Amino acid sequence: MSAHTETMEPVSGATTKTFLYVWFALLFMTGVEVFLAYEQIPVLIFLTALVGLSVIKAALIIAYFMHLKFEKLSLFLTLFPMLILCIILMLLIFMPDSNRLMMMRPR
Amino acid sequence: MSQANSTAAVTSVWSGGRSPYAVNSKKFGMWLFVISDALTFSAMLMAYTYVRLSTPNWPTPFHFSPSIIFSTVMTFCLLSSSLTMVMGVHAMNHGNRKAAVAWILATMAGGAAFVVLHLTEWLNLINNEHVTPFSNEWGVPLFGGTFFALTGLHMTHVVIGLIYLGIIAFAVGRGKFKAEDVEVSGLYWHFVDLVWMFIFPLVYLMSAKI
Numbered sequence: 001m002s003a004h005t006e007t008m009e010p011v012s013g014a015t016t017k018t019f020l021y022v023w024f025a026l027l028f029m030t031g032v033e034v035f036l037a038y039e040q041i042p043v044l045i046f047l048t049a050l051v052g053l054s055v056i057k058a059a060l061i062i063a064y065f066m067h068l069k070f071e072k073l074s075l076f077l078t079l080f081p082m083l084i085l086c087i088i089l090m091l092l093i094f095m096p097d098s099n100r101l102m103m104m105r106p107r
Numbered sequence: 108m109s110q111a112n113s114t115a116a117v118t119s120v121w122s123g124g125r126s127p128y129a130v131n132s133k134k135f136g137m138w139l140f141v142i143s144d145a146l147t148f149s150a151m152l153m154a155y156t157y158v159r160l161s162t163p164n165w166p167t168p169f170h171f172s173p174s175i176i177f178s179t180v181m182t183f184c185l186l187s188s189s190l191t192m193v194m195g196v197h198a199m200n201h202g203n204r205k206a207a208v209a210w211i212l213a214t215m216a217g218g219a220a221f222v223v224l225h226l227t228e229w230l231n232l233i234n235n236e237h238v239t240p241f242s243n244e245w246g247v248p249l250f251g252g253t254f255f256a257l258t259g260l261h262m263t264h265v266v267i268g269l270i271y272l273g274i275i276a277f278a279v280g281r282g283k284f285k286a287e288d289v290e291v292s293g294l295y296w297h298f299v300d301l302v303w304m305f306i307f308p309l310v311y312l313m314s315a316k317i
Binding site: 016019020023026027030033034036037038046047050051053054057058061062064065066067071072074075078079080082083086087090091094095097098099101102105 | 120127128129130135138139142145146149150153156157158159160161162163171175179182183186187189190192193194197290293294297298300301304305307308309312313315
């Protein structure tokens, strides 16, 4: 068995101030989501806004709190493209079908 | 000598003997787990959205008070616990074990508050709105089935995270474990937070009753 090196790079990354900014941004976006839930806007726009804000929040958590912004690009490229592809495949396969089921219901 | 250096320079990082990702194996293992678990939650959220879209009379039992208020406070608890967790990792990276333990305990407090509020919200749904995993008064049993499965799986992750963080805090307090171990536990905790960022809007806010 070959010797495997476990050396770590020196600690780098965001400062405490950055973490606080990210936290405030996440709280603000949560507030916007709750506000939108009680506004009279079309469902499709509401859903798009909610998913869009959630994706931004997830990206902030992954980048700063989970430190991925400060890791090597190879780690990101190994982990995320296939996750995104699988989610897109699920969306493409199931969402049109759920709409079809809705249309097939007797009126 | 210079020839040896140039040979080493052109050797690919993928040719073995060192980590191409420049992360330790525990961290890489946790990342792989996080990605696979993300697929599980994606599939469950997809299933919830599927039955929701294909059901015309989908129930909207989440009143502003208490459901939306509770779930908003729960979001605040999880987001704040993520901040304290990252501060714990930061403290541990700088060799301050005492501060790291304090931050991890604060994270656990946020997580425990989330679980208590979530259980209260569940009891409110069961007792006042008569929603169970198998039936409800709107005649849409899939609502309870998908809702309790999705939020139940997430709550299980939070409880497991609390146990995990408890073990880490105890060990760090006794001078065991390294900064990388705290960072790995932080990855798990942030993932639990991240999943809630999708459950909260898609389950609660999309079914909010004005």
